[in-house]
């Protein structure tokens with residue numbers, strides 16, 4: 161039970177990563193791999209600030225802002241200097257590796273015993289169950305602390321997804337969606353597509369760094385290596401989600417799909433690990449899952465063309 | 473909306489090109505003088521039809537006005553404003569544009585309503601207000617009823633589900649709904665079946681009559697070239713070699729154009745191959 165709850169919490173925290181990846185890859189169609197640097201950047205900034213006794217909520221917000229700056233840099237490299245998306249992302253990501261080491265001062269930081277964004281909910285729940293560290297839920301014994309983490313993760317994902325849903329339907333957000341769809345049209349209608357892309361990548365990486373900062377607090381440590389392959393993990397959520405809800409889904413439904421995809425993927429991994437999967441094999445498995453998810457729908461698509469492309 | 477000209481007011485502004493040059497692929501084997509010193513003035517509210525062989529620079533002319541690229545040399549002014557150094561999205565406040573590709577003017581995953589809403593805020597600063605506001609729906613519905621394709625009930629469908637002709641009609645609506653100073657049409661009916669093409673041409677004529685933008689239309693369809701507009705320009709190798717203005721264009725027929733081409737051949741302003749190409753194209 162405890163493992164299930166922890167798995168769900170991690171799934172929800174990584175859903176925020178998925179939302180960021182969704183913005184870059186799906187909304188803009190921009191293959192942004194800055195995430196491998198901006199995710200650990202969020203973790204590093206949050207951890208370093210928490211160690212420095214900064215309020216964990218402020219620390220987490222600053223972590224998100226730092227990710228936003230990283231995304232904006234990738235956007236500027238692409239639009240201003242015409243560097244292709246992958247290379248722009250690689251440049252930012254590589255530079256961030258050093259930045260992350262500098263921010264942390266060493267290659268990892270432990271946060272055990274430090275107050276995090278999860279702490280207030282933990283104290284609240286503990287006082288509700290009159291000080292006990294465990295309680296029974298559905299006939300099982302669960303740690304109050306784990307429940308609190310799950311609740312906080314859920315609330316954060318809820319806030320992020322509702323905010324994103326609202327944003328993508330504003331004038332600016334819709335112009336961003338249109339930019340990914342048909343940039344020439346947006347320019348012809350007076351939209352500055354360069355600026356829209358830079359802001360969009362900033363938003364995407366802010367969410368990704370936020371996710372990194374939250375994961376560091378959930379796991380009580382930040383590690384400079386924690387970003388390796390994270391983009392593939394985010395893509396897995398996005399692609400699984402898209403498979404669940406369909407490629408032509410509306411803004412809101414796609415967002416729900418990403419969250420479901422992230423949680424589902426975490427559950428599958430937890431089950432696999434329980435059945436004896438070597439954690440070292442995880443990245444390979446993740447890559448294979450993404451590959452399969454990428455190949456299967458397009459293979460199906462050859463049989464059943466997507467309505468979006470149809471012409472009468 | 474209050475800073476917009478009222479829909480019935482003539483919105484056209486004079487467009488002036490002075491010695492505009494544009495060369496693609498400078499220094500390569502494919503160096504092309506797409507615009508070779510074009511000097512043109514389009515009067516406010518005029519409707520000019522542009523013809524010419526493939527690769528003669530017609531699209532490049534429209535792109536130079538729209539600001540898709542910067543001209544290598546020369547100046548471009550819209551009304552009293554010198555827009556030579558303005559980038560495309562900045563010039564958009566003056567310009568409505570429809571391309572040949574019926575899918576180029578709309579964003580497929582956005583709904584019909586969202587596409588219209590984006591067009592409605594052309595050239596205005598975009599904000600964090602919701603894009604779709606209930607108050608506008610009725611006016612869009614009315615406009616869609618007016619184009620008579622039964623699209624008024626599809627406001628909430630992704631526009632990618634619509635046919636090419638339907639999308640091109642909506643693109644035209646989007647290009648004209650804010651009463652642009654300049655309307656640029658680049659073979660906007662070429663990819664449509666004859667019936668849709670006819671509908672779009674009719675919509676074009678109606679929009680032009682209503683807002684009187686300074687209209688520049690490229691076409692390969694002889695019937696359109698003869699029937700529409702009050703001025704005819706023919707291009708070749710990045711230059712204007714024929715400019716038929718108001719009176720002369722009245723009653724101009726396909727055969728007259730052929731005669732014109734032949735006459736120009738005699739005057740040695742065109743080579744034989746080009747003349748043959750023009751004859752074939754405008755038959």
Ligand SMILES: Nc1ncnc2c1ncn2[C@@H]1O[C@H](COP(=O)(O)OP(=O)(O)OP(=O)(O)O)[C@@H](O)[C@H]1O
Nearest residue numbers: 496497504506524525526527528529530531532533
């Ligand atoms: N972006 C570009 N890069 C390189 N060459 C270009 C570019 N755009 C146009 N050209 C060249 O410039 C010349 C003029 O092209 P343009 O598209 O203006 O012709 P057009 O008159 O519109 O022809 P069509 O009737 O086929 O549409 C052509 O030789 C074309 O190959």
Ligand SMILES: [Mg+2]
Nearest residue numbers: 530531532658
């Ligand atoms: Mg052309």
